[in-house]
Amino acid sequence: MTHTLISRWYLKPGREAEARAALSSLAEAVLAEEPGTLAYLVHEPCGASLPAAPAGEVTFYEVYADEAAFSAHVSGPVFTGFLKRHGALFEQNFPPNSGPFMTVSTLKRAAGFVRPGSPDGAG
Template structure:
């Protein structure tokens, strides 16, 4: 099965930036604890537009992707993050085709 990646973008009000960063940290910790198959979760904040975020996740296959978010910590953190958003975020399901730094198990 091919690897599965997710790119998600969203924004929060200026007074909620620290809350969003904290929740993103919780999501990374939950993925590490609850999703051993997850290969990557990296969150970013735009330098030119504080409060605008993007994160990238990488899974070795569709089964690992489908397992994402099923644990209680992930469900709670995701709900809290959604509540901070100014409008619904935008997500994309991707399939890696090439890149630098891809784990061996994610290389096409």
């Protein structure tokens, strides 16, 4: 059974461009090195959001082959290395230096589809 989640992180003001470049590199490394990661999409708000999205918010939509693949991601060298190199680009948990502040929601699909050949990588 797949393991799906949404996570939200918050870019530090003044570090947005650097963080976006780092996130792009992270997504490329996950694609190249983590075959159990089926989807790894990083989004920023655009247009109208209800309620309005906080400044600097980025949303990750992630799908893993199973919980073991998710565990391999969060404990593996790609993600842990990213945190060591780029964690300071994001708002931090308290106490300081304990890692980026994030919210995480694990999801169970209730309905819907991904159209084969869609721009989000299916098919």
